[in-house]
Amino acid sequence: MKRKRFTEEQIIAILKEAEAGVTVANLSRKHGIAEGTFYRWKAKFGGMDVSDAKRLKQAEDENRRLKRIVADQALDIQMLKEVNSRNW
Numbered sequence: 001m002k003r004k005r006f007t008e009e010q011i012i013a014i015l016k017e018a019e020a021g022v023t024v025a026n027l028s029r030k031h032g033i034a035e036g037t038f039y040r041w042k043a044k045f046g047g048m049d050v051s052d053a054k055r056l057k058q059a060e061d062e063n064r065r066l067k068r069i070v071a072d073q074a075l076d077i078q079m080l081k082e083v084n085s086r087n088w
Contacts, residue, residue: 006031008053011041018042 006014018027018038028035045053 006033008045008057009050011045012048012050012053014038015042015045 014027014031014033018024024035024038027033028038048056
């Protein structure tokens, strides 16, 4: 399944078209997206500028990286507790 067909800049431009008065049905046909996709974008990017969207993407990437670090540390702690609980 192909993902990320549109960049944040393109998504915001499409949302601005809708704010200018173009109907959702026309936008969906013009850009080849489902109406549900439009509303999902509107919920996520509604009212943002391009710089805000870039900052959001950077924050999401940083959050993903930090979650991975925490998960790795939790596994290490669990392994150390297991080793420590054995009777030698």
